[in-house]
Amino acid sequence: MLEKRIRVLIAKPGLDGHDRGAKIIARALRDAGMEVIYTGLRQTPEMIASAALQEDVDVIGLSILSGAHNTLAPQLMNLLHEKGMDGVTVLLGGTIPAADIPALKKAGIAEIFLPGTSTQDIVDFVRQSVEAKAR
């Protein structure tokens, strides 16, 4: 059976240059057999949304360590909605205060991964959420 490979866009929105986490996740998902596109640094929400559309991804993984998540993540969610891409699962990783998590989830972020998360947990989450949507 030819199974379609899961396609993931790993994106660094905002001005933050801390890319250790983004690169590790990109490599871990790739090692798990997924197709991974990494945007590189300093992407606006517009750039990320169009890259996601162009690359026809199932999942977007955002990495933000600068504290700008409350601004940037909801902006991206709005753009995805406008483009009719509500089916894309959006994940967020980085330095995210616990108090901000409920609002981010309400904005449509599927899951927030904090420092210390194992890459296996992220791989599993991606697989499960894509499978759940395929059903």
Added chain:
Amino acid sequence: MSSRHEETTRRTASGQPGERADEFTTVSNHPVRRLYTPEDLSGWEPVRKLVLPGEPPYTRGIHPLMYRSRLWTMRQFAGFGSAEDSNQRFRYLLSQGQTGLSVAFDLPTLMGYDSDHALAEGEVGKCGVAISSLADMELLFDRIPLGGVSTSMTINSPAAIIWAMYLAVAEKQGVDWAALNGTLQNDILKEYIAQKEYIYPPKPSMRLVIDTFEFGARHTPKFNAISISGYHIREAGSTAIQELAFTLRDAIEYVEWGVARGMGVDDFAPRLSFFFNAHNDFFEEIAKYRAARRIWHRVMTERFGAKSPRSWALRFHAQTAGCSLTAQQPYNNVVRTALQALAAVMGGAQSLHTNSLDEAWALPTEFAATLALRTQQILAHESGVTSVADPLGGSYFLETLTNEVEAGALEYIRKIDAMGGMIPAIERGFPQREIADSAYRYQVAVDRKEKIIVGVNEFTGEEKPLETLQIDESVRGSQTERLRSLRAERSSDAVQRSLSALRKGAEGSENLMPLIYDTVKDYATLGEICAALQEVFGTHEEAAVT
């Protein structure tokens, strides 16, 4: 001796599980043997390699008495929100016994954008203070006499501009520049390698750095023109050896450029300072600092023919490892930080920042920041380790590890020399790839529980969340308003004149510091000045390595 130990341990191991693991390694995956004896150091001459603290090659420290004469500078990196917010935190820290200031700037400032730029949305005042013009800088140092503090500023691409603002504040306060103490981070090479806050391509960026060296040698004899930083390289996931090697090779690059500009090495090398990480692996970190001093002495004397002992001695600031802090069980971070800080002290640091327990979640609260400062004060005044210069000197293990770390770093330095220096190495992604590989290897080891992180992959348990610092979202609004009135009140003719003089200067080869100083004094904004230089210098784009 070690063969006798080998025999004994083999006998006790028979039938019994002898050791907990098949192999023991440092956090950097460097192998560690079960025992170290004089045999490990055979052929190694303490008389030449070790000598005394304060004597070249400074393995044992750069001062004869080390902390018996003067403690390290306790320098807590701080800055958030508006200039007024940060000014208040600075004055609080000074009142609590902190002995030096260290300014954290927000991302727009680090990237050369004013607070009202579109790309600054959501980032203003978040991970540091927002500084868009001299007017903000005046508020940041309000009621802090610059003649009486030493100030470190973590700024890189726009370092020359921010420094010009600092010098302008000093001038307004009536402080002689020659009396100013402090450090400009100003290390652009590690931005391309690790932290990624670059604006211009490497060559014009290097020119700006050398301009500050030249200007500083002439006007600010006590101010460190650069802090050549391994910290960010390590945070990006390098090993201890990579941190050391890439930092020292960056330093060699700066010295080569300074010499090529026509400066005598001894005219600027004494103002070069270093900044290393203080990570978890206690002995490996101490070995790294000792090896750093020894290699630098050799580089300065043999490679550059420096004559002044002040050029030979590597002085460094250390910061405990932010990347080692855990979001889980955050109070454990207090213990981690204390151990890391102890390694920095045992390694002979000249100044130190200790991280706060809540920094895997957010910027520190005042409570957490105070506890971090108290950690240093306890090390300094209660632990007793400050009563002896280089208390660990002569340890078979530490001396062997120092030799090994030194050899590993020299090997990398040779490799980068063979590539034609650090800029070609960066352009081909060499240090970036080495670091990404090490970071991934470490993550895999953690995921497999080959490396244990307490509270994360072992000894886990639920905890109630911490109270964290909330940054007022209104900073962007108030900054935008302040910029609007600044632009209305200043002389726009003067600003246009000084900016176009700067652009013209940038097209030539003169030292840009005096021209930058003029733009700052006319209240041109950081964004305007950076954009003027960008028109001439262009923009750096990296090919992302994953």
